[in-house]
Amino acid sequence: MRELPIHIELEPRSGKTLYEQIYEYIREEIRQGNLLQDERLPSARFLSEYLQVSRTTVDMAYGQLVAEGYLVARPKRGYFVGDVRELYNTGMADQQDRTETLQKGKSPGLRYDFSPNAIDMSQFPYATWKKITKNILVDARSHMFALGEPQGDMELRRTICRYLHGSRGVNCDPEQIIVGAGNDFLLLLLEKILGRHIHVAMENPTYIRAYKIFRSFAYPISLIPLDDRGIRVDRLEESGAKLAYVMPSRQYPTGISMPIGRRMELLRWAQGERERYLIEDDYDSEFRYKGKPLPSLQASDRMGRVIYIGTFSKAIAPAIRVSYMVLPYPLLERYRRECGFFSSTVSRIDQTILNEFISEGYFERYLNKMRKLYRTKHDLLLGELRELLQFFSVSGENAGLHVVLTDKRGRSEAALEQAAADADVKVYGMGSFYMEERAGQGAESRMKSRPATMILGYGGLAPEQITEGIERLKGCWM
Amino acid sequence: MRELPIHIELEPRSGKTLYEQIYEYIREEIRQGNLLQDERLPSARFLSEYLQVSRTTVDMAYGQLVAEGYLVARPKRGYFVGDVRELYNTGMADQQDRTETLQKGKSPGLRYDFSPNAIDMSQFPYATWKKITKNILVDARSHMFALGEPQGDMELRRTICRYLHGSRGVNCDPEQIIVGAGNDFLLLLLEKILGRHIHVAMENPTYIRAYKIFRSFAYPISLIPLDDRGIRVDRLEESGAKLAYVMPSRQYPTGISMPIGRRMELLRWAQGERERYLIEDDYDSEFRYKGKPLPSLQASDRMGRVIYIGTFSKAIAPAIRVSYMVLPYPLLERYRRECGFFSSTVSRIDQTILNEFISEGYFERYLNKMRKLYRTKHDLLLGELRELLQFFSVSGENAGLHVVLTDKRGRSEAALEQAAADADVKVYGMGSFYMEERAGQGAESRMKSRPATMILGYGGLAPEQITEGIERLKGCWM
Numbered sequence: 001m002r003e004l005p006i007h008i009e010l011e012p013r014s015g016k017t018l019y020e021q022i023y024e025y026i027r028e029e030i031r032q033g034n035l036l037q038d039e040r041l042p043s044a045r046f047l048s049e050y051l052q053v054s055r056t057t058v059d060m061a062y063g064q065l066v067a068e069g070y071l072v073a074r075p076k077r078g079y080f081v082g083d084v085r086e087l088y089n090t091g092m093a094d095q096q097d098r099t100e101t102l103q104k105g106k107s108p109g110l111r112y113d114f115s116p117n118a119i120d121m122s123q124f125p126y127a128t129w130k131k132i133t134k135n136i137l138v139d140a141r142s143h144m145f146a147l148g149e150p151q152g153d154m155e156l157r158r159t160i161c162r163y164l165h166g167s168r169g170v171n172c173d174p175e176q177i178i179v180g181a182g183n184d185f186l187l188l189l190l191e192k193i194l195g196r197h198i199h200v201a202m203e204n205p206t207y208i209r210a211y212k213i214f215r216s217f218a219y220p221i222s223l224i225p226l227d228d229r230g231i232r233v234d235r236l237e238e239s240g241a242k243l244a245y246v247m248p249s250r251q252y253p254t255g256i257s258m259p260i261g262r263r264m265e266l267l268r269w270a271q272g273e274r275e276r277y278l279i280e281d282d283y284d285s286e287f288r289y290k291g292k293p294l295p296s297l298q299a300s301d302r303m304g305r306v307i308y309i310g311t312f313s314k315a316i317a318p319a320i321r322v323s324y325m326v327l328p329y330p331l332l333e334r335y336r337r338e339c340g341f342f343s344s345t346v347s348r349i350d351q352t353i354l355n356e357f358i359s360e361g362y363f364e365r366y367l368n369k370m371r372k373l374y375r376t377k378h379d380l381l382l383g384e385l386r387e388l389l390q391f392f393s394v395s396g397e398n399a400g401l402h403v404v405l406t407d408k409r410g411r412s413e414a415a416l417e418q419a420a421a422d423a424d425v426k427v428y429g430m431g432s433f434y435m436e437e438r439a440g441q442g443a444e445s446r447m448k449s450r451p452a453t454m455i456l457g458y459g460g461l462a463p464e465q466i467t468e469g470i471e472r473l474k475g476c477w478m
Numbered sequence: 479m480r481e482l483p484i485h486i487e488l489e490p491r492s493g494k495t496l497y498e499q500i501y502e503y504i505r506e507e508i509r510q511g512n513l514l515q516d517e518r519l520p521s522a523r524f525l526s527e528y529l530q531v532s533r534t535t536v537d538m539a540y541g542q543l544v545a546e547g548y549l550v551a552r553p554k555r556g557y558f559v560g561d562v563r564e565l566y567n568t569g570m571a572d573q574q575d576r577t578e579t580l581q582k583g584k585s586p587g588l589r590y591d592f593s594p595n596a597i598d599m600s601q602f603p604y605a606t607w608k609k610i611t612k613n614i615l616v617d618a619r620s621h622m623f624a625l626g627e628p629q630g631d632m633e634l635r636r637t638i639c640r641y642l643h644g645s646r647g648v649n650c651d652p653e654q655i656i657v658g659a660g661n662d663f664l665l666l667l668l669e670k671i672l673g674r675h676i677h678v679a680m681e682n683p684t685y686i687r688a689y690k691i692f693r694s695f696a697y698p699i700s701l702i703p704l705d706d707r708g709i710r711v712d713r714l715e716e717s718g719a720k721l722a723y724v725m726p727s728r729q730y731p732t733g734i735s736m737p738i739g740r741r742m743e744l745l746r747w748a749q750g751e752r753e754r755y756l757i758e759d760d761y762d763s764e765f766r767y768k769g770k771p772l773p774s775l776q777a778s779d780r781m782g783r784v785i786y787i788g789t790f791s792k793a794i795a796p797a798i799r800v801s802y803m804v805l806p807y808p809l810l811e812r813y814r815r816e817c818g819f820f821s822s823t824v825s826r827i828d829q830t831i832l833n834e835f836i837s838e839g840y841f842e843r844y845l846n847k848m849r850k851l852y853r854t855k856h857d858l859l860l861g862e863l864r865e866l867l868q869f870f871s872v873s874g875e876n877a878g879l880h881v882v883l884t885d886k887r888g889r890s891e892a893a894l895e896q897a898a899a900d901a902d903v904k905v906y907g908m909g910s911f912y913m914e915e916r917a918g919q920g921a922e923s924r925m926k927s928r929p930a931t932m933i934l935g936y937g938g939l940a941p942e943q944i945t946e947g948i949e950r951l952k953g954c955w956m
Binding site for chain 2: 075121138145146158171172175182184185188192209212317319320321339346347349
């Protein structure tokens with residue numbers, strides 16, 4: 001074995017735990033290239049003796065590094081430095097997740113991260129959540145610990161139904177609702193309901209995880225371009241797809257809100273042939289700072305062609321693994337006949353807590369608070385951006401948690417990203433949301449025809465971070 | 479509208495809530511055929527005025543009846559009596575679920591239900607669970623409400639790893655473990671890892687939900703007969719399958735424990751060709767009343783061919799929607815490459831509670847208590863059965879939560895089931911676990927060649943119910 005590459009100086013009074021110090025030290029060594037791919041780490045036993053810390057402390061640090069991809073554990077052989085290039089890819093994939101909360105040191109990151117997916121948990125009513133949990137557990141006897149209905153508890157479904165009707169105009173009965181542990185699970189279930197080899201159309205650019213999920217289904221995927229009113233229905237019609245995955249209330253990541261005329265075109269497309277369906281992903285319709293939100297697409301659907309999907313992960317907390325899907329009746333029957341045996345993925349306890357949180361009005365109050373908070377950040381960001389507007393146009397504002405800047409001077413996204421990174425600011429080029437650009441296909445030609453477009457999320461940043469981050473962007477982009 | 483068919487006499491002092499009384503009245507009317515399929519119920523508003531109860535009370539009763547399939551809600555039209563034949567089918571499907579807890583009035587049932595899937599929650603340490611939850615929520619800040627690792631939190635995976643190693647001899651690293659909200663979800667994920675059109679072999683008889691799940695994948699399924707040592711590996715080899723779903727430690731529902739020789743044959747089969755895998759469903763290995771349990775099949779696997787699946791739903795509580803899957807390294811790599819973006823289906827809070835419950839020793843203590851309790855029931859059942867043994871042989875005893883009785887006198891399962899039902903006792907003929915008999919294929923010929931075999935579960939019954947239930951069986955089967 002080569003000389004021990006670990007020279008950590010543990011500082012008991014640094015305010016950091018020993019585990020964190022070991023973890024951060026090794027992570028930095030890898031990031032800075034002092035530890036190279038496939039290089040072997042000292043055994044946990046050796047390191048714990050060498051550093052005079054407990055074996056558990058070293059195990060935890062190594063475990064965390066393995067979990068994050070910095071290290072790879074090979075059975076019977078030990079720990080090795082992982083493929084860090086892959087790590088950056090993974091990091092990118094994580095950033096596409098729409099429900100991350102920023103965690104210090106979670107992935108190799110820049111100081112001011114304008115992630116479009118980060119949310120602010122600082123105002124979450126932890127005390128209320130705890131109180132509800134406590135009360136529920138006081139009452140809870142065995143029925144709460146039993147397996148619930150596959151579709152979710154009737155009471156929660158009724159509450160969701162009322163909420164969706166009131167806030168999004170969704171027309172449904174509780175029996176049409178399926179509660180599941182996250183959108184990904186609901187899409188897995190939907191594949192079983194819809195069947196195989198369904199030709200799906202997606203907006204381009206789009207939500208990358210949904211794209212990956214459809215790809216994992218081996219569904220043929222058509223990418224449909226957008227104009228300023230959203231997905232182009234003429235191109236959708238041409239594609240021959242049977243299913244379209246759309247985000248009408250606020251397209252991700254462009255922020256386009258689909259006007260009523262286009263919605264009607266879309267519904268007419270769905271009604272044009274038997275067995276055509278629309279998946280409406282209404283992922284962050286809760287946050288709108290100006291004007292009234294349009295009701296959901298589902299609200300205008302008279303023919304049972306819209307599958308409505310929503311989640312509490314964004315509006316409450318990512319840990320709340322509760323999403324819901326509203327099935328039109330023909331699909332509901334198919335679900336019951338062919339998929340009704342899949343058991344529920346959400347515990348009844350969690351369903352009961354959530355039901356209480358919503359039906360007692362806490363959710364509404366929290367949403368109001370968050371709307372105000374995000375609006376403040378939104379307004380601050382737009383204010384700070386003002387000077388940049390000679391070089392960029394803004395779109396996608398007034399709702400959601402990010403805005404979109406389009407460059408007027410013919411610069412490339414890569415150049416803008418790199419300049420920002422040099423100033424310790426992370427911004428997100430639109431290119432990575434175009435699937436064919438992501439795959440390197442036609443990227444050259446498309447990039448030429450499309451001006452550089454940058455995504456700036458503000459949900460997870462504190463006001464002073466927004467101010468300082470934009471200050472730095474002005475410094476390097478103007 | 480025809481004359482109001484609801485003549486409920488509500489009894490405020492009956493000890494039952496008004497909601498229960500309405501629910502039970504209508505259910506009985508439907509069961510007894512006084513309300514027929516497609517018959518329309520009075521509107522909830524009308525009924526609440528007529529009965530002078532709150533609208534919510536009627537809504538709840540109707541909602542429950544809809545949830546259970548007795549009623550169907552048609553939007554804008556009202557409530558109608560559902561297809562009750564379908565209801566009985568659904569009831570059957572539920573009984574195949576291995577983790578039900580008996581709930582009063584849940585489905586049209588007999589008084590003494592020897593369901594092989596019912597478990598006893600009477601000894602569950604609710605207070606401990608509440609205490610852990612409370613403590614965790616006291617410490618919990620935002621990181622607990624963030625989205626966790628797709629595979630599950632490292633700490634929980636480490637705990638599961640230690641537990642599996644200690645109790646089942648499973649050889650794995652925490653990084654090989656994927657935590658998910660139930661076996662069904664893990665199988666959905668596994669389909670994405672293994673790919674499409676995988677020819678799967680299953681034991682026959684087998685666990686029906688797994689069969690349905692593979693069928694929903696459109697996997698070609700070969701049903702492999704068992705001998706007294708478990709799945710016949712010669713027939714497995716002949717089938718041409720690439721994947722086999724097996725329950726070596728205690729086959730469901732036969733209760734056969736696969737001896738080491740057969741296990742070795744099975745592993746040799748898996749190693750015989752590239753890309754052959756075994757799914758080991760180790761679903762209730764926790765309960766064994768005599769002798770030492772054999773370690774898992776995975777423990778003997780040196781070539782990375784066993785996918786090990788287990789759950790806490792049976793050993794802790796069905797509401798604990800936490801199962802785990804141990805992937806061999808080649809599949810782990812494929813998972814990370816192709817499925818690593820599927821986000822976790824278990825909230826971090828729930829993962830943390832479970833981790834605490836196990837790592838603080840409560841799980842072990844609870845298991846010991848349950849082993850004792852189930853052993854008592856097991857011994858009682860065997861004692862009560864003694865007189866029946868001139869007409870039946872017993873197998874599958876000494877472990878799990880059910881025993882198997884094989885008739886010596888050439889009677890049919892249907893006749894035995896019916897005789898029991900007439901005495902208000904529910905027992906389960908083995909025929910419904912043979913997939914081709916279930917489908918009506920070859921049922922005739924197979925039934926002739928196979929003696930009637932009845933499954934008697936005791937997990938969910940109180941001792942006096944076991945005694946009385948067997949007393950009744952003696953009365954009608956002897």
